[in-house]
Amino acid sequence: MRISIDRMKYNQEGVFVGINNELRLHLAGMGLRAGKKIKMITREPLKGPVVIQVDHASISLGIGIADKLIVEVDE
Amino acid sequence: MHLTPDERWELIEEIARRTLRFGNYKHTLKDAIGDFTVKPATGIPFAIAILFVFWSVFTSFAALMTDGFMIKIFDNHWLPWLQQNFPGGPGNWFYALMVDVGQRQGSAIVASESCFDSFGVLTSGLFLPIGVVLPAIMIFYLMLSLLEDIGYMPRLAVLIDTFLHKIGLHGYAIIPTILSLGCNVPGVEATRILETKKQRFMMMTLLAMFIPCGAQIGIMQKVIPQYIGFIMLYLFVGYFLYGFIMNKILPGKTPEILMDVPAYQKPLVKNISKKMWMRTAGFLREGVPFVMLGVLIINVLYIFGIIEFMATAMAPVFEGWFGVPRETAGPLIAALLRKDLAIAQLGAIEMTKYQMISAVVLVTIYFPCIATFVMMLKESGRAFLGSLLALMIVVFTYGGLLHLIWKLMGVA
Amino acid sequence: MKVLLMGHPNVGKSVIFNRLTGANVVSSNYPGTTVDYTQGYMRVFDRDIEIMDVPGTFSLDAKDKAEEVAVKMLMENPDAKIICVIDTSKLERGLYLALEIIERGFPLVLALNMWDVALDKNIVIDLQKLEVILGIPVVPTVAISGEGISTLVEKLIDVEPVDILHISNTMKLSCLMTSPGCAGCKGC
Ligand SMILES: Nc1nc2c(ncn2[C@@H]2O[C@H](COP(=O)(O)OP(=O)(O)OP(=O)(O)O)[C@@H](O)[C@H]2O)c(=O)[nH]1
Numbered sequence: 001m002r003i004s005i006d007r008m009k010y011n012q013e014g015v016f017v018g019i020n021n022e023l024r025l026h027l028a029g030m031g032l033r034a035g036k037k038i039k040m041i042t043r044e045p046l047k048g049p050v051v052i053q054v055d056h057a058s059i060s061l062g063i064g065i066a067d068k069l070i071v072e073v074d075e
Numbered sequence: 076m077h078l079t080p081d082e083r084w085e086l087i088e089e090i091a092r093r094t095l096r097f098g099n100y101k102h103t104l105k106d107a108i109g110d111f112t113v114k115p116a117t118g119i120p121f122a123i124a125i126l127f128v129f130w131s132v133f134t135s136f137a138a139l140m141t142d143g144f145m146i147k148i149f150d151n152h153w154l155p156w157l158q159q160n161f162p163g164g165p166g167n168w169f170y171a172l173m174v175d176v177g178q179r180q181g182s183a184i185v186a187s188e189s190c191f192d193s194f195g196v197l198t199s200g201l202f203l204p205i206g207v208v209l210p211a212i213m214i215f216y217l218m219l220s221l222l223e224d225i226g227y228m229p230r231l232a233v234l235i236d237t238f239l240h241k242i243g244l245h246g247y248a249i250i251p252t253i254l255s256l257g258c259n260v261p262g263v264e265a266t267r268i269l270e271t272k273k274q275r276f277m278m279m280t281l282l283a284m285f286i287p288c289g290a291q292i293g294i295m296q297k298v299i300p301q302y303i304g305f306i307m308l309y310l311f312v313g314y315f316l317y318g319f320i321m322n323k324i325l326p327g328k329t330p331e332i333l334m335d336v337p338a339y340q341k342p343l344v345k346n347i348s349k350k351m352w353m354r355t356a357g358f359l360r361e362g363v364p365f366v367m368l369g370v371l372i373i374n375v376l377y378i379f380g381i382i383e384f385m386a387t388a389m390a391p392v393f394e395g396w397f398g399v400p401r402e403t404a405g406p407l408i409a410a411l412l413r414k415d416l417a418i419a420q421l422g423a424i425e426m427t428k429y430q431m432i433s434a435v436v437l438v439t440i441y442f443p444c445i446a447t448f449v450m451m452l453k454e455s456g457r458a459f460l461g462s463l464l465a466l467m468i469v470v471f472t473y474g475g476l477l478h479l480i481w482k483l484m485g486v487a
Numbered sequence: 488m489k490v491l492l493m494g495h496p497n498v499g500k501s502v503i504f505n506r507l508t509g510a511n512v513v514s515s516n517y518p519g520t521t522v523d524y525t526q527g528y529m530r531v532f533d534r535d536i537e538i539m540d541v542p543g544t545f546s547l548d549a550k551d552k553a554e555e556v557a558v559k560m561l562m563e564n565p566d567a568k569i570i571c572v573i574d575t576s577k578l579e580r581g582l583y584l585a586l587e588i589i590e591r592g593f594p595l596v597l598a599l600n601m602w603d604v605a606l607d608k609n610i611v612i613d614l615q616k617l618e619v620i621l622g623i624p625v626v627p628t629v630a631i632s633g634e635g636i637s638t639l640v641e642k643l644i645d646v647e648p649v650d651i652l653h654i655s656n657t658m659k660l661s662c663l664m665t666s667p668g669c670a671g672c673k674g675c
């Protein structure tokens with residue numbers, strides 16, 4: 001099933017599918033590339049940012065970025 | 076030859092496959108604390124506790140050092156010694172400039188009893204920066220460096236992003252903001268971590284207006300400890316209010332937070348003491364001479380009646396619009412050099428509690444000190460004019476608003 | 488000769504810079520500590536070599552003004568030699584920036600910094616193989632203790648640019664013959 005990162009549950013894991021906008025290059029530099037395993041760490045209330053884990057890095061993303069990042073998750 | 080991002084990643088995955096092996100990784104205590112302090116249910120109370128501890132330690136340490144130690148040295152030894160031994164003595168203009176302008180008592184002028192009142196270059200000019208501000212900023216920088224090196228700042232950024240995002244900034248704006256609470260100059264420089272011109276412009280303007288520096292807070296803590304809470308609150312509300320307004324009317328993009336959150340680290344004593352010392356030394360090198368120069372200039376302006384003249388000329392604005400005594404003219408001139416000096420001067424002016432709060436707010440928001448001014452000019456170039464315009468508008472509206480509040484409360 | 492310290496934010500560039508030059512640049516545990524460049528000199532074999540600490544950047548497509556400074560420094564110094572600093576436990580994404588810089592023809596030494604942290608995390612890296620594949624010196628360092636810093640400088644002196652094509656071609660070889668006496672076991 002494909003969902004955007006902001007819809008992932010705490011500690012849920014997924015595989016990054018991609019994003020299609022001008023942030024793509026920057027995200028690639030931060031290690032977010034298609035096929036990469038991602039783990040959701042936390043999401044802040046009131047449309048706050050999410051924090052995800054990629055390899056050994058934690059990255060915080062504003063909700064407006066997170067809702068454009070698509071991941072493939074189980075079930 | 077250049078690769079596309081996908082080709083590059085393909086190559087890297089291949090390299091990693093042949094050279095990199097991840098062994099067993101156990102979740103450590105550091106990771107657990109990392110999660111604890113960033114998840115909202117636990118992280119938000121923790122952040123509030125941290126800020127509270129920060130503030131308590133800051134105020135109690137500064138008070139302890141100043142009242143228990145510095146005041147005694149300066150008022151019981153340094154001032155009397157100078158009053159005894161400085162050439163000229165009372166009545167001499169050079170003595171008045173350097174040691175003691177004296178206190179008016181009826182028609183006589185008597186010797187001052189404290190380094191707050193004497194207002195000489197060698198008395199107040201040294202006591203304010205060294206006796207009051209130095210302990211305050213040392214403890215501030217100690218705690219700031221600790222938070223920086225442990226790695227707490229990015230987590231604070233994540234927690235506060237929700238609010239800052241609503242005004243067109245994002246969580247990472249907490250870095251320039253907190254640095255500004257030490258000194259606005261590095262704070263303004265740190266606006267470079269924001270993405271767009273609009274965000275940097277907003278941030279710089281908000282910092283220059285609403286964030287008092289450590290030196291100023293140190294003096295406020297000494298002179299008006301009972302009002303400091305309200306004043307800080309009024310300033311923070313202003314920060315969000317005018318941030319919100321600027322975000323609505325200014326053109327430009329406001330990208331969201333996208334930042335690494337590094338793992339916590341055991342702080343290195345050596346690095347912390349080095350940073351604390353470097354920042355304190357910066358204050359001693361650039362702050363102290365400016366305060367002394369400020370005292371000198373203010374004294375000269377008083378002697379030539381220039382401040383009196385300005386106070387009279389500006390009286391309708393001061394008294395009518397802002398609801399502060401016309402004598403605020405003197406501190407406002409001092410504030411161009413050093414805000415801490417300006418607050419200390421306010422402390423010596425006779426006024427009501429409400430006028431005092433208004434006057435302190437006015438001194439804070441009305442114009443950046445010269446060092447901040449220069450850094451803003453360097454960082455923003457022509458946009459600086461826009462910043463000045465925004466500043467004028469804010470001074471008159473937000474300064475006037477406070478007066479209005481007092482009027483509605485029936486206290487002004 | 489001019490040397491630039493490039494790398495992601497918060498990988499330890501400023502600590503390395505201080506070690507190399509004796510300067511006192513601020514270092515903190517958050518990305519974006521350094522927002523402007525600082526120039527310094529280090530002494531190598533009786534020569535003063537100019538070296539710059541620059542802000543961290545995730546890629547050569549700058550996102551904010553601090554990153555712009557970093558990219559601008561690189562573009563304005565086409566003759567510079569680069570020390571690319573990487574957080575070892577995030578090797579892969581660190582290589583991304585390193586490759587970008589290599590592609591632009593800069594001679595580059597790779598500093599695998601925070602080697603201590605990677606050890607704690609049980610991360611194992613075959614340094615020799617990595618050097619053969621990339622064709623550049625790879626030096627593990629621990630900036631806060633000074634480990635590996637002098638090796639870094641030694642290797643820097645005669646580093647040459649490599650062709651990215653060479654790297655991808657090496658990758659196609661099934662055997663890299665990294666150990667002496669190896670005659671193509673196809674096992675690597
Ligand atoms: N454990 C460990 N920590 C390190 C090492 N090198 C640096 N650090 C720490 O990593 C943090 C970041 O170091 P900096 O030198 O400020 O990083 P930088 O690359 O200059 O970061 P920016 O200026 O933000 O781009 C600091 O807290 C250092 O103490 C290392 O080899 N091992």
Ligand SMILES: [Mg+2]
Nearest residue numbers: 500501520521
């Ligand atoms: Mg740095």
